[in-house]
Amino acid sequence: MTTAEKYVTAAYLVLLGAVLVYLVIIALKVARLEEEVSDLIRLARERRGG
Amino acid sequence: MSTSLRNSTLALATAGLLVGGIALALFWAPEDADQGFSQKIFYVHVPIALTAYACFGFGAWKALRLLWTAEARYDLESYTAIHMGVIFGLLTLVTGSIWAKISWGHWWTWGERQLVLFLILFLFYSAYFMLRYSIEPGPRRERNSAVYALFGVALIPVSFLAVRIAGTILHPTIFTHEGANLPGKMLLAFCICLAGVLALAATLYRVELAGKRVDASLRELRELLA
Numbered sequence: 678m679t680t681a682e683k684y685v686t687a688a689y690l691v692l693l694g695a696v697l698v699y700l701v702i703i704a705l706k707v708a709r710l711e712e713e714v715s716d717l718i719r720l721a722r723e724r725r726g727g
Numbered sequence: 728m729s730t731s732l733r734n735s736t737l738a739l740a741t742a743g744l745l746v747g748g749i750a751l752a753l754f755w756a757p758e759d760a761d762q763g764f765s766q767k768i769f770y771v772h773v774p775i776a777l778t779a780y781a782c783f784g785f786g787a788w789k790a791l792r793l794l795w796t797a798e799a800r801y802d803l804e805s806y807t808a809i810h811m812g813v814i815f816g817l818l819t820l821v822t823g824s825i826w827a828k829i830s831w832g833h834w835w836t837w838g839e840r841q842l843v844l845f846l847i848l849f850l851f852y853s854a855y856f857m858l859r860y861s862i863e864p865g866p867r868r869e870r871n872s873a874v875y876a877l878f879g880v881a882l883i884p885v886s887f888l889a890v891r892i893a894g895t896i897l898h899p900t901i902f903t904h905e906g907a908n909l910p911g912k913m914l915l916a917f918c919i920c921l922a923g924v925l926a927l928a929a930t931l932y933r934v935e936l937a938g939k940r941v942d943a944s945l946r947e948l949r950e951l952l953a
Contacts, residue, residue, distance in 0.1 A: 681764040
């Protein structure tokens with residue numbers, strides 16, 4: 678691999694890496710939202726029951 | 728068309744455009760006679776930079792709508808667009824530095840006005856978050872954030888035109904008032920890459936905005952149930 682090829686690969690990997698990092702952040706956020714929704718459902722059930 | 732179907736279509740179009748654009752840029756577009764293979768960075772760096780400008784401009788447009796109509800939903804839309812702009816701005820600086828290193832032998836040069844002005848634009852919008860989170864949520868925060876976002880938009884044409892005004896030789900000028908200084912194959916690959924990166928920004932914007940709206944709704948629901 679030439680030096681130019683290494684730099685070009687690095688630049689394209691920056692974009693790919695950013696998309697992957699964003700995907701991980703979104704996955705974590707969805708997991709957190711899921712947990713919050715479960716909490717609120719439990720809270721609503723408790724209120725209805727109590 | 729439902730929102731879910733529209734988001735899926737946009738995500739699929741993004742993937743297609745990005746994969747197609749990168750394949751064309753790397754394997755189909757001819758190598759630059761002057762810079763050789765390293766010029767291929769152009770196909771990611773310039774679309775990412777133009778997308779950052781578009782995101783900041785879109786954020787400022789939404790800020791203007793907020794000040795004009797006082798509708799709170801524009802605040803979240805403006806904030807999300809600026810958030811995207813800062814992400815693409817950071818990517819512009821990183822890919823630009825990689826290209827600078829291989830082309831000029833330096834990661835960064837303070838002598839180039841376009842680079843410095845882009846850095847100022849990036850730092851200006853990075854400071855937007857500090858301003859935003861230093862004020863309690865509510866109409867005052869919405870208004871102040873909108874005014875700040877609108878001030879920043881003035882830096883976009885200055886940053887974009889800086890290389891033309893400066894007339895320096897380091898940072899190349901591809902698009903002039905006479906058109907694009909690119910052969911047809913390079914221009915086509917560039918346009919597809921640009922469409923792909925813009926579509927990526929649009930997809931991320933929609934996902935981020937939906938997430939922030941769900942967050943806000945859940946917060947409201949929690950307050951109602953408390």
